[in-house]
Amino acid sequence: MTLPPLLTVEDLSASYGAVRALDRVSLTVPERGLSAVLGANGAGKTTLLRTLTGLHRASSGRVLLAGEDITRLPTEQVITRGLAHVPEGGGVVVELTVEENLRLGALWRADRRDRTTLDEVMDLFPPLAERRAKAAATLSGGERQMLAIGRALMARPRVLLLDEPSLGLAPLITRRILDLLRDLRDRAGLTVVLVEQNAAGALSVTDHGHVLHRGSVVAEGPSAELLADDRTRHAYLGF
């Protein structure tokens, strides 16, 4: 018996009033897959992630997690079923300490008795462990991004949705964050959907890429093939 893909998006459409931000988007992500969603400003990438977690309502189409239709579930139920969303900018609470921010993520965990995750997350991010009791306001941009990812991991997600984790970060830190995603897949068995403007960086760490243009998927395939596809790169990815 073949298992269904962990995440399936079928003909998903979403609008803001008269603006059709997603137009019949379909894609699948296998268990432990690393997928990039790429495209220019306004292509619909953020709307796709927000629609997957129910923060924005789909006008039609379906989202399936391990075969279960989660399209119309409230966001908190989507998260407890295993989809975690790290929004653009991370959204950490700067007045709280690193540890307090991480503990917030545990509120979304399906099994609240599970106490192991905090130490696991600290192990994954040594800079956070060193600054455990410090206010998040004192962290650098890269460390805040780690904290945002760590907080999402506290919910023990099956799928991590990341919106532009490299935004505003220096190239070296961007590289570390992108490499970390591969590490999370290998060490924690995580499935990742990565939205990125930095298409070259995203395609260098992912297995598969989907290119959005004006709300539609205009190209998709193995990341190495998209990287080698001059037409797609020039037309939609700007490099």
Ligand SMILES: Nc1ncnc2c1ncn2[C@@H]1O[C@H](COP(=O)(O)OP(=O)(O)OP(=O)(O)O)[C@@H](O)[C@H]1O
């Ligand atoms: N709250 C909103 N109200 C009205 N229109 C919106 C809203 N948010 C996004 N849009 C429009 O929906 C379309 C898709 O926007 P979206 O933010 O999903 O694109 P994106 O690919 O994430 O862009 P970026 O890379 O700039 O973040 C754009 O035309 C945008 O102007």
